[in-house]
Amino acid sequence: MSLPTVVFLDRATIPRHIHLPALTFSHRWQEFDTTAPEQVVERLQDAEIVITNKVVLSAEILAQLPNLRLVAVSATGVNNVDVDYCRIHNIAVCNVQGYATRSVPEHVVAMMFALRRNLMGYHHDIAAGEWQRNKQFCFFTHSIGDIAGSTLGLIGGGALGQATAALARALGMQVLFAEHKGQAECRAGYTPFEQVLREADVLSxxxxxxxxxxxxxxxxxxxxxxxxxxxxxxxRGGLVDETALVDALKQRTIAGAGVDVFTQEPADINNPLIANMDLPNLLLTPHVAWGSDSAIQQLANILIDNIEAYAAGKQQNRIV
Structure with missing residues (x-):
């Protein structure tokens, strides 16, 4: 009996300094740093198990892979996989959950402080010689706000939202969880969507x-x-109308924005946020909020454990 083939289509999504545990069952392992759409079918012809982070596995592609039995997504989101096709054709799908409950909230808090205290603005002003022109021991070209005593509005009450709320409360913030947009009645512990928009000093x-x-x-x-x-x-980038956000920042409809995710990734120079990244009230990072070393190591451990569970006939973190 031939050994099952495991193929990792985009290994470069896990940094090389992170230890990827070895599978304990007998198998053939293949990995590729990146995989273009036209390479997917060829690379998975013999695969029983595929690991993907962002490589798309559409119904058209999956239909050409008769040996495939498991799609192991090395992320939480599975929107790159046609889950309905997998369900109909008995292909298991698992994802990785709960690995970034420290990393993402800390990134949110870091962005919150940087924007509220205008750290980037002061950094740029020093570089431009503003301190020397003022001839004082300090200068105030931007307002500096406190976080303690302000209100954090959260859209999303899952593990990441709850972990962000815990950090915010530790900083002395009031926390409001928004009910679904358009929902007439609120669940216990939730506040009407529009009310959260009106009351939040920070919306995450x-x-x-x-x-x-x-x-x-x-x-x-x-x-x-x-x-x-x-x-x-x-x-996710698509949650926000990027053009509307840029307009709001320019018109000072809101005071600032921190963005880690974009409608298309990588974002090119035509993206409204990239094209306006010199705005003093806009802070951009390249989808790295999840990516502390400890979070990525946890992701790698869970990913391999999910595959081990499948090989042992167990269900773990299964979507399908």
Whole structure:
């Protein structure tokens, strides 16, 4: 009996300094740093198990892979996999959950402090010689706000939202969880969506991207927010209308924004946020909120453990 073949299509999504545990069962291992769409079918012809982070496995591609039995997604989101096709054709799908409950909240808090205290603005002013022109021991070209005593609005009450709430409360913030947009009645512990928009000093997004949440925050929602408010998105790029956000920042409809995720990744120079990244109230990072060393190591451990569980006939972190 031939050994099962395991293929990792985008190994470069896990940094080389992170230890990827070895599978304990007998198998053939193949890995590729990156895989272009036209290479997927060829590389998976003999595969029983595929590991993917962002490589798309559509129904058209999956239909050409008769040996495939498990799709192990090395991330939480599975929108790159046609889950319905897998369900119909008895292909198991598992993902990695709960690995970034320290990393993402800390990134949110870091962005929150940087924007509220205008750290980038002061850094750039020093570089431009503003300190020397002022001839004082300090200077105040940007307002500096406190985090303690302010209100954090959270859209998304899952593990990441809850972990962010815990950090915020430790900093002395009041926390409001937003009910689903358009929902007439609120669940216990939730506040009407529009009320959260109006009251939040910082609004942080932690919900999945679906057809219902696409452009969840657009011009009408940004207009509802305080002019002193900050928007932080470490969820998914499509949650925010990027053009509307840039307009709101330029017009000072809101005070600032921290963005870690984009509608298309990598974002090119035509992306409205990239094209306006010199705005003093806009902080961009390249989808790295999840990526502390400890979080990625946890991801790698869970990923391999998911595959081990499948090989042992167990269900773990299964989507299908």
């Amino acid at each position: 997004l932690h919900c999945p991207l679906t057809e219902q949440t696409r452009n969840l925050i657009a011009q009408p929602e940004l207009t509802c927010m305080k002019p002193t408010a900050i928007l932080i998105n470490t969820g």
